[in-house]
Each structure stands twice: as C-alpha cells, then as structure tokens.
Amino acid sequence: MRDEHEEFSIFRNFTMTFKQNWEKADTHHTIPADLVKGIVNFVYPSQKLISQKIISGGCANLNIKICLEGDETPRLVRLYLRDKEAAYREQALGDLLKKMIPLPEISYVGDYAGYRFAIANFMEGITLRDLLLSKEPHNVDTIMYDVGKLLGRISHCTFPKAGFFGNNLTVIPPFFSKKLLTTFVKKWLQDAPVISQLSPETRSKIEFYFDFYAPFLPDKNEKSLVHGDFDPANILVRQVKDTWTITGILDWEFAFSGSPLWDLSNMLRYAHEMPSSFETAFLRGLKKENIFLPPHWRITTYLLTLSSLLSLLARTNPKKSPIQCTDIKNLIEFYLNCLDLSKGKL
Structure with a gap:
C-alpha cells in the first residue's frame, strides 16, 4: 500500500522544493x-x-x-x-x-x-538545498544522517520553560502550551491575507484538525532548543576530498524553546519530493543521538507544519511574493490530505 507521501506525489509538479524560488529579501529591499x-x-x-x-x-x-x-x-x-x-x-x-x-x-x-x-x-560552502537539487554527486543517506545527528545535539540543549527567547536567552511570556498554539492558529485563520488565499472549506478543515488532534500537540514540558527554520536552505556543506561535510547551521533568528518536532517538521516539509533516504537517514541520525519520537509523531509534525505555513501566509503579500504564496497554499493542501489519510488509520 502506498503511504500518504506517495499518494500525493502529484504535488511534486507544483511546489518549489525547499523554498528554492521564493522571493528573496535582496529583491524586496534596496x-x-x-x-x-x-x-x-x-x-x-x-x-x-x-x-x-x-x-x-x-x-x-x-x-x-x-x-x-x-x-x-x-x-x-x-x-x-x-x-x-x-x-x-x-x-x-x-x-x-x-x-x-x-x-x-x-x-x-x-x-x-x-x-x-x-x-x-564568513562560513565557506554551499547550502544543502543547492547540493540536493543539483547534479553534483552526493550521498543523500550520509548527509542526512549527519543532519539528524546535529539536530539531536541541538535538541539536548534545554531551558526552564517553553517559549520565545529574550535577548539573553531567557524564556519570556507567553509560555507555550497546546492551548496557546491552537489560539495562534485560530487567529491566523482570521487574518486578511489567509482569508483571501484559502477557501472557507480549507480554513474550516484546518480548525477541525487542530481541535481533533489537540492531544498530539507539543505541551509545555517540552523545552528543547528549537532552531525555528531548520531546513536545507540554512545548512552549509562543503566537499572535502570526496565527502560532503556540514560546515555551518545558519539563521538562528527564529530560535525558541519547545519540542524538537518543530525542527523535524521543518526538515521534512518537502520530504515527499525527495528520495526516501532523505527522511530515513535523517531519522536514524536523530535516534543515534538518543532522540526518540512519540507514537503519533507524524500527525504532530503535520499539524506543526500547517501552523508554520499559516503563520507565513498571514505575513505574505501575494502581490510582492506570489511564488511563495502559491507554494504555501499547495503545501497546506498536501498536508491536509495527509491528515485526511491519517484520520482513517487511527
């Protein structure tokens, strides 16, 4: 039987893998x-x-x-x-x-x-995104295993509470909880950019799933360091002899204290467009660092991905960033379909 990623592989023709063609800051700002x-x-x-x-x-x-x-x-x-x-x-x-x-x-x-x-x-190298989408010879299994181990090390760094950081990495209110995340999601669903881009049916389905699967959302007791934008575009790699090595994890501006599943969901956001080893090797690397996933981790990551996409859509001007807006909408549809399939398996 095909899994939910294979079931909706048709979406590969419409998404921009790893935000490759999203509008960039240097095109918006002079x-x-x-x-x-x-x-x-x-x-x-x-x-x-x-x-x-x-x-x-x-x-x-x-x-x-x-x-x-x-x-x-x-x-x-x-x-x-x-x-x-x-x-x-x-x-x-x-x-x-x-x-x-x-x-x-x-x-x-x-x-x-x-x-x-x-x-x-200045850190030398190219982004992992550019390598994965290029014709350069590389071993996806080896690279993603190393990425998983790095995320494991990051996740072992913990804080007293779950929430956003102040300047000195003190966690400041509001502290994270299942209820707070659901409140944010429902707020974003009412934002004008989201209403203009998503149908009432889509918005209603998102709200339904966050209520239906609320027990699977991260709780206040998960207090690991979260990068906040952990994806191949923010990882530098460099070829040393015949091996590609990770040289840097970039762009920590969105970091906070919370569940490691936030970073896992970011890394796997486009996994359905990559070889299966992209995901399996990444998960093996996490396990090597003693990061063990809960039974319904996939449902949690689908929900976290949807919340991140909604937050992005609420801040996206469709006239200035039409490519980004289109990709976000396609990803939302994809992950809603994943939740549809998951609901039938519970």
Missing part, C-alpha cells in the same frame, strides 16, 4: 549604496573595505560578504530587516553552541544609519 562602507568605517576605522557581495537566498534579512584590507579571511555583515532584537539572540546562541555544532560566531552587534547589523565570521 540598501543605500554606501551603507556597508559606512558600517566598516564605523566598526573598523583603521581598515579599508576591499569588496562586498550580497549573498542571495535570505527571505528575511540581508547577508553581505565583505573583504577588508589586511584580512586573510572574509567576514559577513548581516542586516536585520524584520526583527532587530534577533541580532542579540543569534549572538547569544553562537556563544552557547560554538563547542557543540558549527555555526556563525557574531563578534559585533550595532546600529548604523537606522540599520541593526551584526558582523560574523
């Missing part, structure tokens, strides 16, 4: 021509800017690779266009995790000409 030079002069008054290059791919912030006179290695200037306070959270997480996993270490956070920015070490 920064002043002398901004980066001004930041360099502000932070490094004795050094000269040799070159700068925008690193395309970010959907929320702008990342610019810079080379300075006298430096052997480049650096990264990160401009925070959505949430300025995220700079301090990313800096704190870099300090916390630098001995556990590869990630950017932020050496400076400041403000210049109305922009919040951070300066970090």
Whole structure:
C-alpha cells in the first residue's frame, strides 16, 4: 500500500522544493549604496573595505560578504530587516553552541544609519538545498544522517520553560502550551491575507484538525532548543576530498524553546519530493543521538507544519511574493490530505 507521501506525489509538479524560488529579501529591499562602507568605517576605522557581495537566498534579512584590507579571511555583515532584537539572540546562541555544532560566531552587534547589523565570521560552502537539487554527486543517506545527528545535539540543549527567547536567552511570556498554539492558529485563520488565499472549506478543515488532534500537540514540558527554520536552505556543506561535510547551521533568528518536532517538521516539509533516504537517514541520525519520537509523531509534525505555513501566509503579500504564496497554499493542501489519510488509520 502506498503511504500518504506517495499518494500525493502529484504535488511534486507544483511546489518549489525547499523554498528554492521564493522571493528573496535582496529583491524586496534596496540598501543605500554606501551603507556597508559606512558600517566598516564605523566598526573598523583603521581598515579599508576591499569588496562586498550580497549573498542571495535570505527571505528575511540581508547577508553581505565583505573583504577588508589586511584580512586573510572574509567576514559577513548581516542586516536585520524584520526583527532587530534577533541580532542579540543569534549572538547569544553562537556563544552557547560554538563547542557543540558549527555555526556563525557574531563578534559585533550595532546600529548604523537606522540599520541593526551584526558582523560574523564568513562560513565557506554551499547550502544543502543547492547540493540536493543539483547534479553534483552526493550521498543523500550520509548527509542526512549527519543532519539528524546535529539536530539531536541541538535538541539536548534545554531551558526552564517553553517559549520565545529574550535577548539573553531567557524564556519570556507567553509560555507555550497546546492551548496557546491552537489560539495562534485560530487567529491566523482570521487574518486578511489567509482569508483571501484559502477557501472557507480549507480554513474550516484546518480548525477541525487542530481541535481533533489537540492531544498530539507539543505541551509545555517540552523545552528543547528549537532552531525555528531548520531546513536545507540554512545548512552549509562543503566537499572535502570526496565527502560532503556540514560546515555551518545558519539563521538562528527564529530560535525558541519547545519540542524538537518543530525542527523535524521543518526538515521534512518537502520530504515527499525527495528520495526516501532523505527522511530515513535523517531519522536514524536523530535516534543515534538518543532522540526518540512519540507514537503519533507524524500527525504532530503535520499539524506543526500547517501552523508554520499559516503563520507565513498571514505575513505574505501575494502581490510582492506570489511564488511563495502559491507554494504555501499547495503545501497546506498536501498536508491536509495527509491528515485526511491519517484520520482513517487511527
């Protein structure tokens, strides 16, 4: 019997795998021509800017690779266009995790000409997304096993409560619970962008499933570190001899304390468009790090995926980001169909 992923493989023709063609921040935002030079002069008054290059791919912030006179290695200037306070959270997480996993270490956070920015070490490599979607020879099983192990290590970092972080990684109210997540979902279902993009029938079905499967939602006792955007677009890899190695986990601005299933659901969001080893190897890596999944983990990840997609849709302007909007709607339909099938198996 085919599983729910195979059953709806027709969706592969309509989605943009791993947000590949979503509209990017560098297409929506134009920064002043002398901004980066001004930041360099502000932070490094004795050094000269040799070159700068925008690193395309970010959907929320702008990342610019810079080379300075006298430096052997480049650096990264990160401009925070959505949430300025995220700079301090990313800096704190870099300090916390630098001995556990590869990630950017932020050496400076400041403000210049109305922009919040951070300066970090530049990490070499290409995104795992680009590798997986390319014709470059690679072993999906080996790479995804390593990704699973890294997520396992991240998940072993815990906090006193479940919720969003303040600047110093203190968890701040409102603290997470099943009821709070359901409240958020019902709010997003009433937001104008969601109403304009989803039919009343689709919105009604989403609300039904969050009520029907409420016992399977993460509870307040799950307090692991969650990356918040853990997918192949935020993982850097580099080929060393004949082996692709993970060199960095990027973009921690959405990190919070909660269930590891949030990150698992993000990583598996497009698993139905990948070889089966993409998922199975990833899950083996998690298990290697002693992360064991609950019996109905798939239903939970479907619900978490839907909540994330609704949150995105509520913040998406269909005129500015039509590709992103279309992909989100197709994914919502796919995961509702997965829940339809799951309901019949309980």
